Amino acid sequence: MASFPWTSSYPDGLRWDSALTPASIPALLRHAVERWPACPAIEFMGRTIPYEELGALVDRAACGLQQLGVKPGVKVGLYLPNTPQFVIAFFAVLKAGGTVVCYSPLDVEATLAHKIADSNTTIMITLNLASLYPKMQGLLQRSGLQTLVVGALGEFSAGPEAVAARLAQDGTSCAVDDSAQHIPFSRLLDNDGACAPIAESELVPALALLQYTGGTTGQPKGAMLSHANLYAAASQAALTATRGGGATLQEGSERVLVVLPLFHIYAIVVDLLLAVKIGAEMLLRARFDPAAVLHDVSTRRVTCLPGVPTMFTALISHPQAGELDLRSLKVCISGGAPLPVELQLRFEQMTGCGLSEGWGMTETTAIGTFTPGHDRRRNGSCGLPSPQVQIRLADLDDPEREVAQGERGEIVVRGPAVMQAYWNAPQANLDSFTADGGFRTGDVGYQDADGYIYIVDRCKDMLLCGGYNVYPRIIEEAIHTHPSVEETIVIGVADTYRGQSPKAYIKLRAGAAPLQLEELQQHLREHLGKHEMVQAIELRDALPKTAVGKLSRKMLMDELAAGA
Numbered sequence: 321m322a323s324f325p326w327t328s329s330y331p332d333g334l335r336w337d338s339a340l341t342p343a344s345i346p347a348l349l350r351h352a353v354e355r356w357p358a359c360p361a362i363e364f365m366g367r368t369i370p371y372e373e374l375g376a377l378v379d380r381a382a383c384g385l386q387q388l389g390v391k392p393g394v395k396v397g398l399y400l401p402n403t404p405q406f407v408i409a410f411f412a413v414l415k416a417g418g419t420v421v422c423y424s425p426l427d428v429e430a431t432l433a434h435k436i437a438d439s440n441t442t443i444m445i446t447l448n449l450a451s452l453y454p455k456m457q458g459l460l461q462r463s464g465l466q467t468l469v470v471g472a473l474g475e476f477s478a479g480p481e482a483v484a485a486r487l488a489q490d491g492t493s494c495a496v497d498d499s500a501q502h503i504p505f506s507r508l509l510d511n512d513g514a515c516a517p518i519a520e521s522e523l524v525p526a527l528a529l530l531q532y533t534g535g536t537t538g539q540p541k542g543a544m545l546s547h548a549n550l551y552a553a554a555s556q557a558a559l560t561a562t563r564g565g566g567a568t569l570q571e572g573s574e575r576v577l578v579v580l581p582l583f584h585i586y587a588i589v590v591d592l593l594l595a596v597k598i599g600a601e602m603l604l605r606a607r608f609d610p611a612a613v614l615h616d617v618s619t620r621r622v623t624c625l626p627g628v629p630t631m632f633t634a635l636i637s638h639p640q641a642g643e644l645d646l647r648s649l650k651v652c653i654s655g656g657a658p659l660p661v662e663l664q665l666r667f668e669q670m671t672g673c674g675l676s677e678g679w680g681m682t683e684t685t686a687i688g689t690f691t692p693g694h695d696r697r698r699n700g701s702c703g704l705p706s707p708q709v710q711i712r713l714a715d716l717d718d719p720e721r722e723v724a725q726g727e728r729g730e731i732v733v734r735g736p737a738v739m740q741a742y743w744n745a746p747q748a749n750l751d752s753f754t755a756d757g758g759f760r761t762g763d764v765g766y767q768d769a770d771g772y773i774y775i776v777d778r779c780k781d782m783l784l785c786g787g788y789n790v791y792p793r794i795i796e797e798a799i800h801t802h803p804s805v806e807e808t809i810v811i812g813v814a815d816t817y818r819g820q821s822p823k824a825y826i827k828l829r830a831g832a833a834p835l836q837l838e839e840l841q842q843h844l845r846e847h848l849g850k851h852e853m854v855q856a857i858e859l860r861d862a863l864p865k866t867a868v869g870k871l872s873r874k875m876l877m878d879e880l881a882a883g884a
Contacts, residue, residue, distance in 0.1 A: 325769065541742045636667055
């Protein structure tokens with residue numbers, strides 16, 4: 321095994337230098353169909369679709385897309401919630417040779433228009449929902465879009481007609497224009513599935529997914545992810561989920577509850593691609609509802625639940641959580657945002673399932689680190705570099721210089737899942753890669769002697785308080801130790817003396833008494849230095865969250881700036 325500090329910390333049965341053979345995403349699905357044809361692939365609104373049927377639906381959709389002109393270089397947008405149409409279209413676009421571009425249903429129209437123009441998306445697949453279709457109908461007239469493929473929410477349910485009637489009655493669905501530019505999703509499937517094959521050697525290095533980042537600064541940028549990137553990410557996720565120590569997943573026998581939005585790279589990898597890689601059943605849910613999730617886990621015996629910290633907070637805070645049997649859970653993965661240690665411990669006490677933290681980014685195809693089995697977990701750490709991932713810590717002022725072990729630096733990543741580049745962003749590419757090809761993540765962290773990575777904060781979120789570098793993540797972690805606190809976001813506010821001072825926005829647990837600043841400061845004295853101490857607090861009923869459900873410091877700062 322290669323000599324890196326983390327290799328000796330790997331669990332038995334898993335090697336950091338495990339072989340990762342490049343392949344395409346159509347090959348990933350083909351393998352699942354051949355190996356587990358009768359096993360359930362999707363459960364949605366009372367209907368189960370086995371892998372063999374999913375493969376046939378993808379073949380037909382790919383053929384239909386080719387008839388619409390999809391071929392290498394053509395961008396197809398997915399503007400969809402967690403429905404079978406997303407899964408079918410994702411694989412079908414790639415089999416047809418095109419490139420998928422994911423669009424968030426929560427994006428404002430200006431952001432949608434920017435992504436359409438920047439990516440040159442010409443075909444958009446959506447549903448006849450009042451929250452989706454009208455936006456795309458309008459953009460069809462004033463963007464580069466040429467065709468809308470429009471499905472119905474319940475067309476893959478156990479009772480399509482009943483679902484359609486209910487949605488029409490309550491105004492959730494809407495009428496679709498009858499024109500050549502509006503094509504029913506069902507028409508994509510109206511063929512024999514004999515699509516023109518694209519050679520595997522052409523697909524593997526080709527652009528598969530143009531995945532836009534959240535746009536923390538300026539307009540969102542498109543991360544260029546190849547078939548090889550996606551297949552490597554699926555393989556890395558499968559290795560750590562099936563051999564990572566502790567409770568692990570078994571091929572062909574697991575149930576994954578898909579409540580993370582599939583338009584996000586985290587869900588694409590740890591829900592969709594991981595499930596197909598190991599032949600698991602995906603329980604597709606259009607939105608996250610804590611009561612429904614608890615019911616699914618207890619009655620459907622869910623074994624794998626990927627999520628973000630706010631989701632797990634909502635689950636353990638729900639009044640029914642302690643009344644239901646949640647012991648079917650084997651692997652619960654938290655990503656997308658730092659996982660508070662207190663939340664990790666409370667979730668495990670309630671469910672008996674360890675909550676494993678991982679770290680990754682859109683630009684690394686969601687792969688970066690993983691947490692090995694319970695006996696090797698370290699509180700506060702997001703784990704070890706994933707198989708074939710190399711991580712080094714670079715000086716914050718000189719990214720070409722590596723800092724000493726234990727010192728804080730910018731996390732720089734190399735590996736088979738790191739993106740090709742940003743789309744249409746030459747300057748960003750120059751700024752984002754080191755001379756040796758490492759991707760500069762913008763995350764600040766450190767590595768201990770055994771190779772475990774600890775994320776401190778984002779470079780851009782670091783505060784300068786009286787000449788000291790102060791990291792909101794560390795303050796938030798300390799605030800979470802107060803028994804009254806459910807969620808918190810810390811930002812820097814102007815201070816005429818210190819330049820900046822930390823202010824905490826806090827959502828309290830249900831039934832907790834109002835929290836005073838002096839009480840919180842007293843509690844924090846054993847956790848924080850004087851330069852890190854919170855100087856102001858604001859209690860709120862809810863804190864802003866991104867589309868994937870993680871707390872958003874940026875949205876809070878934008879809100880405050882708009883108010884000012």
